[in-house]
Amino acid sequence: MAAVFVKSSTYGSGVVRVPLDPAQATAQQLQARVESACRLGPGSVEQLSFQGQPLPAGGGLARAGASLGFWRGGPAPDEGLYPNCWFASPLNKAFQKPLDASADTWDCSGGSSSSSSSSSSSSSSSSSSSRRSSSRRSSRRRRNSSSTQQQQQQQQQLEQQQQQQQAAAAPMPLPRCRAAAAAVAAALRAPPGAARSLSGARERGCDVSDEGLRWLAGLVNYEAAGMPRQVDAPAAAEASVAGGSEKFDLSRMRALLAALGDPQARVPIVHVAGTKGKGSVAAMLAAMLRAAGLRVGVYTSPHLHTIRERIQTPSSSPRGPPPIISDVGFARLASEARAAAAALPAGDPPSHFEAVTAMAFHLFAREGADIAVVETGMGGATDATNVAPAEALQAAVITPIGWDHVEALGGSLESIAAAKAGIMRPGRPAVIAPQPHAAAAAVLAACAAAVGADAVDAAAAVAVSAAGPLHVEPGPGWHLARQAVDVEQTADVGPAAAAGGGGGAAPRLRLAGVEMALVGAHQRANAATAVAAALRLRAGGWRIGDDAVAEGLRAAALPGRFQVARLPARRGGADGGAPQPYVVLDGAHTPESAAALAAALREAFPPPAPLALVVGMAGDKEHREVAAALRRAAPGVAVFTSVPVAGSSQRSAQPGTLVAHWQAAALLSDAPPFRCRELVQGGMHAALPKALSEVAALARAAPGGEAVAPGVVAVTGSLHAVAAATHELETMADDAA
Secondary structure, three states, X not given: OEEEEEEEOOOEEEEEEEOOOHHHOXXXXXXXXXXXXXXXXXXXXXXXXXXXXXXXXXXXXXXXXXXXXXXXXXXXXXXXXXXXXXXXXOXXXXXXXXXXXXXXXXXXXXXXXXOOOOOOOOHHHHHHHHHHHHHHHHHHHHHHOOOOHHHHHHHHHHHHHHHHHHHHOOOOOHHHHHHHHHHHHHHOOOOOOOOOEOOOOOOOOOEOOOHHHHHHHOOOOHHHHOOOOOOOOHHHOOOOOOOOOOOOOOHHHHHHHXXXXXXXXXXXXXXXXXXXXXXXXHHHHXXXXXXXXXXXXXXXXXXXXXXXXXXXXXXXXXXXXXXXXOHHHHHHHHHHHXXXXXXXXXXXXXXXXXXXXXXXXXXXXXXXXXXXXXXXXXXXOOOOOOOOXXXXXXXXXXXXXXXXXXXXXXXXXXXXXXXXXXXXXXXXXXXXXXXXXXXXXXXXXXXXXXXXXXXXXXXXXXXXXXXXXXXXXXXXXXXXXXXXXXXXXXXXXXXXXXXXOOOOOOOOOEEEEEEEOOOOHHHHHHHHHHHHHHHHHHHOOOOOOHHHHHHHHHHOOOOOOOEEEEOOOOOOOOOOOOOOOEEEEOOOOOHHHHHHHHHHHHHHOOOOOOEEEEEOOEOOOOHHHXXXXXXHHOXXXXXXXXXXEOOEOOOEOOHHHXXXXXXXXXXXXXXXXXXXXXXXXXXXXXXXXXXXXXXXXXXXXXXXXXXXXXXXXXXXXXXXXXXXXXXXHHHHHHHHO
């Protein structure tokens, strides 16, 4: 049996054990055997690798490092047909269920269901167990062989050869193993540590497991399972949900941080809470602080592709990709958090979010961040991020409050607002964004007064207006939307004397024609909040010049927030050379954000531009209200699909449910009716190509064709849908290259 590494962009990846010797077989023979063993169609395997050497389509073995092969296409397999298959990603796109961490290879040949242990053990144990196995085989051969001198010499020679082979196939050093594992995890959009072992990297494989990462993966993850009710409602703020890892009174979080040396008390912090706009405000404010020369750490959630995106290492560069923590750094933090968790009472481990939050604080303190921008996960009062002492809190920022996590936050807008206001501290600044709901605004103002916080009304302090139309570059590219804005400070923020550095009032901020990558009316409101926060920090003594504010607005970009992309023009066929439709990636999943998306879509792509929606949502959202808001964009096609939420299908909304709410919203709407074709697809791998083809057909049929009315596909409903669509677009771009 030969262990061959196979990677699938559709199904996952792992090791197939087939009864064939790759050293004696052509690539075509091995490809055919793998396709047959795993019930894949002829030609579906594009590339394989064995012992770190790829098997090219031309046959033979070509040495080119640890290249990983993959297959594409075909529907997700039925679990009943693959009883012995295991995929090495916790996303498990084939079966969408948690994986057995003890299994690292699978047997698709119809044999026994036991999995190989040579890959799942550690590097040292794998090598030593191989030597023990070799020793046992040698012992059996010695007992069964003749006692002649010649046979003994032959046996000794055989043992020497085996030892030489074992030495040649020794495991890679652990850093190289981790690098290879990181490449696999990145390719699969899986969290660090997803690839437990790589038996295709070398003959004996290498252990890439880390006790810290294994510990982290085993913690309760409420993003995947859903939150208990009323974990952060005002009436339950000091209560706890019975059972280990379900307490939300912050005592466990404080104990974990105490074991790490209380890092949250050693770094100045800006804390951002709210229903909508937290990520955008955090990105803008962090970019402004970096442009001012400060080393800024950032902690946000959720992530698109890898959990490492949540922790940005302290950096003073406002431009370029976010400085997310490395896989080795993340593994180190996880190990340190695991060691600290040993101080907690037995049977009461932290939740997954608590552990990652503690890791972020620990990194910021150890790396000497000048300041950190920290976004809450959910709520505020009992959120794991709400642990900084008042003296460390530079400002609390409350973004717009809306309908999300309703049951977990008390069931009303007022209770949601009260939970978010829980991050305010006596005597510390509290910057409050423009609020779409008067009830929430009233609660926030009352909470600020009750706590004794220094409230700043962002809407009264800063005005951000459009200085030109929302512009979309012709592409191709990944961030094509831009809009110029004018920014004006309309009221003093904080003590005027401190802001001016002397006895008089400082000149008020005025910026003209600043081009932003975060576009739409809702992002202009977010920009006003971020600027107000920066001005309040400046009034408190932080050196943030007007040029830093402008540069931060220009540099801030956030994937999945009205991110406009476009693939290269199509080649070949009847429509060769025709431009591709635009694709808008936006994680809107509340009625408010869906309404903002609908407005931005028609601002950027006014009629008659054909529009198709691809919608994938979590099951605990306001589906009908979101559908009603999205219908304001009058799409010609709506494709409904299902996407894993935090790597699990447990919280995913079924496409049929989404269709039903879409149709109900149409019946209840007072808006003029429009024709919309409703389609259901089983996953993003089918939904996005279908939407692209449908909207391209609409564009070709429009008066003047695609040149006059280029089509646009908007993927929305959750950031998980955005992540899946990004993966599909990258695959399409690779194919087109």
